[in-house]
Amino acid sequence: MRPDAAGTWTEDGRTTSFYLEYDTGAEPLRRLAEKLDAYAELRRVTSHRGVVLLWVPTTARERNLRTRIPRAPVAAATAVHGSHPADAVWALFNDPSGQRFRLSELTPGEAVVQPPLPGWEEDGDG
DSSP, X not given: OOOSEEEEEEEXXXXXXXXXXXXXXXXXXXXXXXXXXXXXXXXXXXOOOOEEEEEESOHHHHHHHHHHOSSOSXXXXXXXXXXXXXXXXXXXXTOTTOOEEOGGGSXXXXXXOOOOXXXXXXXXXX
């Protein structure tokens, strides 16, 4: 597995490094849960601390995903397609307030990369 994107966003002097999972709704929710476990392993092996962003297609899918994963093993947040990803649209897992945060508010900045770990080999699809 590998993220759909990895990046760093800086706004108003605050920086967030992230891994993005762009969800189309085609994968079962259990697969997204497995991905969060894989990011926890990535963090353990590499010490990379970027927040995992799960950008989902509908509010119903977001609600179902958050029900399926009541506690995430890594810093992770959800938002719904159609919103600007820099806006206050991200709901953090493990935050009972339900507050939506701007991308720049999610985590302290730390450079992240898309590392070449076993199972992340290039397969020609992007």
